[in-house]
Amino acid sequence: GQNIDQPTEMTATEGAIVQINCTYQTSGFNGLFWYQQHAGEAPTFLSYNVLDGLEEKGRFSSFLSRSKGYSYLLLKELQMKDSASYLCAVRVGTGGFKTIFGAGTRLFVKA
Amino acid sequence: SAVISQKPSRDICQRGTSLTIQCQVDSQVTMMFWYRQQPGQSLTLIATANQGSEATYESGFVIDKFPISRPNLTFSTLTVSNMSPEDSSIYLCSASTGVSYEQYFGPGTRLTVT
Numbered sequence: 001g002q003n004i005d006q007p008t009e010m011t012a013t014e015g016a017i018v019q020i021n022c023t024y025q026t027s028g029f030n031g032l033f034w035y036q037q038h039a040g041e042a043p044t045f046l047s048y049n050v051l052d053g054l055e056e057k058g059r060f061s062s063f064l065s066r067s068k069g070y071s072y073l074l075l076k077e078l079q080m081k082d083s084a085s086y087l088c089a090v091r092v093g094t095g096g097f098k099t100i101f102g103a104g105t106r107l108f109v110k111a
Numbered sequence: 112s113a114v115i116s117q118k119p120s121r122d123i124c125q126r127g128t129s130l131t132i133q134c135q136v137d138s139q140v141t142m143m144f145w146y147r148q149q150p151g152q153s154l155t156l157i158a159t160a161n162q163g164s165e166a167t168y169e170s171g172f173v174i175d176k177f178p179i180s181r182p183n184l185t186f187s188t189l190t191v192s193n194m195s196p197e198d199s200s201i202y203l204c205s206a207s208t209g210v211s212y213e214q215y216f217g218p219g220t221r222l223t224v225t
């Protein structure tokens with residue numbers, strides 16, 4: 001079966017750095033996504049990792065270790081607007097594919 | 112990129128009735144998907160909408176309850192049949208071009224069943 005685990009909630013302070021972890025056990029792994037979702041809105045794409053290592057994009061970075069079934073999303077210089085749910089999702093399949101989402105981590109940024 | 116629109120944006124329906132949700136993409140896409148997101152929870156994949164053939168359903172979802180059509184590369188519908196209050200949820204259409212890895216989401220349809 002497919003299993004994706006991430007913490008339910010995290011709290012961090014404005015201006016700080018926070019790391020959201022994700023572990024997965026899937027068959028047919030074909031990449032890992034991070035999405036941001038504000039309450040009442042659709043998910044928006046943050047990052048995609050298919051190879052091991054760190055991908056940096058502005059204040060957000062994402063890391064993948066395929067051998068460990070592990071990823072993290074790193075958010076730097078936190079802003080209040082970063083308060084949202086962060087969804088770890090794994091793409092599985094070859095040729096045709098589908099994306100399976102974890103339960104999401106609700107991040108609260110406090111002043 | 113792809114911009115996805117959904118209709119209706121929200122609806123309140125009576126138990127036992129059916130609702131069809133439309134999803135329109137502004138460009139041709141290879142893959143289209145339907146997800147459900149219940150309050151406070153993450154996204155659950157209902158099915159992959161296949162162009163010109165029957166949809167591929169995930170475990171726990173069946174065609175009789177959630178019939179899906181995809182007549183072309185830019186349009187799909189999801190019907191929620193014989194609704195019960197447990198079907199109250201947000202239904203999201205998603206698409207991927209296959210050229211880039213990014214998966215795009217529509218704004219969702221908020222369904223309340225009374």
